[in-house]
Amino acid sequence: GEAFYVTIPEDQKEARTIVEEFKVLFENEKTTKIGQNLKYDMQILRNYGVMLKGAIFDTMLAHYLIDPETAHNMDVLAENYLNYTPISFSELVGKGKKEKNIRDIDLNLVKDYACEDADITFQLMEKLEPEIKEFNLGKLLHEVEEPLSYVLADMEYEGVKIDEQALSVMSKELEQESLRAQTEIFEIAGQEFNIGSPKQLGEILFDKLKLIEDPKKTKTGQYATGEDILSRLANEHEIASKILEFREYQKLKSTYVDALPKMVSKIDGRVHTDYRQTIAATGRLSSNNPNLQNIPIRTEKGREIRKAFIPRSEEYEILSADYSQIELRIMASFSGDESMTQAFKEGVDIHANTASKVFKVPLDQVESAMRRKAKEVNFGIIYGISAFGLSQNLNISRSEAGEIIEAYFTEFPKVKGYMDDVIEKARKQEYVETILGRRRYLRNINTKNFTMRGFAERNAINAPIQGSAADMIKVAMINVHNWMKQEKLKSKMIMQVHDELVFDAHKSEIDLLTTKVDEFMKTAIQLEVPMEIGLGRGNNWLEAH
Missing domain, CATH: 1.20.1060.10 (Taq DNA Polymerase; Chain T, domain 4)
Known part of the structure; x- marks a missing residue:
């Protein structure tokens, strides 16, 4: 019911003088800051020499964890949680050609808009906090997503040459x-x-x-x-x-x-991309302007694009670190399948290992065509692939694809058991969870509509695996970032793309960085199956990949 608005003049020097007075508050590590999409505010304050510090409560991130698939913007949250419609930004400044600069709007209107914004965010926090506790999401919010917004703010600020x-x-x-x-x-x-x-x-x-x-x-x-x-x-x-x-x-x-x-x-x-934490329901990050997650990797011409991502100066090299077959390793760990787990522990080529079992030939007699089919099955199983889907991917008959899947489940029975259990559990509670308790709701898992139910069942199998992979790289990013800050390194973490982290590595630090990044990524979340990290360095991202 009460809020304050401090007007900031256009002159940069005068603006800095006023912002400086609040520095002691924003940089106080003992004060919790509540906001909606605080990563944006961190960026703005940083431009004025203020580094936000301490615990935060981000209403956008909180709602994303509570209900990942709906909208998380403040106006929608205010209507749903508070039954209140706030003044929208377009109401304040207008739209299209009629849009005015906020400085030209009557100060009283700006004051009302800004104060309401702060008050609504505070009221939303009071509504969302009990839900976070009820769904056991506190650890995920306060130890993963919120600290990660600090990491992403730094990465966005650094950018990539x-x-x-x-x-x-x-x-x-x-x-x-x-x-x-x-x-x-x-x-x-x-x-x-x-x-x-x-x-x-x-x-x-x-x-x-x-x-x-x-x-x-x-x-x-x-x-x-x-x-x-x-x-x-x-x-x-x-x-x-x-x-x-x-x-x-x-x-x-x-x-x-x-x-x-x-x-x-x-x-x-x-180039400074904008990382978005609240878009993908699985927990993966997405990015915008440019969308780094969509840079092609499957074709030679697509890979060439990575050549254009280079170190910031001659004193640096690009270092790339990515999780090798992370989703398959998580599947092996979740299902407890001894054969898959053993193959990963012994460092055997997992696709050749699968081919050997499915096609009943010794490991050293696996042909490349067999391995290719086994690879499609390995990755397809994670996404709940059907015989029809596999036949399309491999350009083989549906009956042959069906036989391959059947042989796979005979050889890896615990994988089939895991998939059946996950779907069964999802039917009862209508959601699945990742290793850190990130939820994915499956509201169509019990529908009579065959297509919609099939889609929900595939999500039930895949979401805990893909989401746990996202959890893992997020924890690794926080740990790497905190260590780099503590050691006051010149190197910078500059990109995150799916299961890969990319660094501007100072040549004097690259050996240390390589060792520590490998260690932090492997130990982010301990599983039964060991994680493998592919590390590379070079004069551009393609060379390092």
Whole structure:
């Protein structure tokens, strides 16, 4: 019911003088700060020489843990928890062309907006805190997610240096490759057309070339020409693989090669992504501008993009550290399967090991085709793959895929037991949990709708594994970051991508950093199965990966 608003003048020097008065409060480690999306506030305060310290209560992060799949913005939370509709920012400043600078708005209106913002956040904390306790989420919130926002704020502040010259060369190469692929597509099609138009593409592939007898159509009656359709046709029809190639070149060029230089900060010449903790329901981080999580890794041209991520100066190298097969190791640990666990403990190639068991051949007689099939099964099982899904991925008959899955479950019975138990438990409580108690609600697990129930069951198997992998790397990030700060290292942690951490490593510290990062990542959360870390260093991210 009571709040205060301190107006800050536009002049940077005057603004700093006022902010300076609050420094003692913000930097007091004994005071808890309550806020909504505090990582943003940390960044703003840092620009004024204030480093937020101490415990925090972040209402956005708290709600994310309570209900990961709904909206976490303050206005929605206020309506749901307080039955109150706050003044929205667009109401205050207007929208589009009519949007005004907040400094031009009547001070009384700004005061009301800002004070309400603070008061609502405080009231939300009072509502969310009991729920956090009730669902046993306190440890996850206060020891993982909130400390992680400090780590991410530092990583975002540091940013990563981009080799604009390399990107410029790459852009020209992709342009030429696109034109080459386009010419080849026109030759096979026997005419020119707009490859970017799904309508024209569908007509060429299915009316003119008749690649398949009964092509799938979209709701609008057009032929479906998505990546999944083309991938299935690619092995038999050259035009489909050429179209996929063409699309890849176009996407790489527009999404990364031409876009990254525009994101470089004029202040320090680096790219500063925005890490988001509350987007993915599994617990994984996502990032924006640029989206680092989507930088392709499967194709050679996609991997080339990583060449453009370089150290900040000649005194540094890029160090990459990533968890090797983390989800399979977690699956082995959760299921308690002796055979898988043993293979990981002995450092045996897990895919060859699976192939040996499924195809009943000695380990040294496993052929590459067998290993490839076993790899698809290993990773597919984590996502609750069906015989149909596996047959699509491997381009084999559904009956052969079914036999492979059956053989897999015969050889690894505890994996099947684990999957059945997880689904059974999920049916009873309508949620699953990760190793640190992160919840994923599965509201359709008991539905009569076969498709929706199947999706929920696959999530029940995968969410605890993928979520525990996310828990693990988050704990590792906090431990590495705290150690680096304590040792006052010149090296910086600069990126997190799925199961990988990337560092700007000072050459004088790289050996120490490599040893300690390996140690912290392996020991973040102790499991029955040991974690393996792939470590690499180089003059760019690709070299280090």
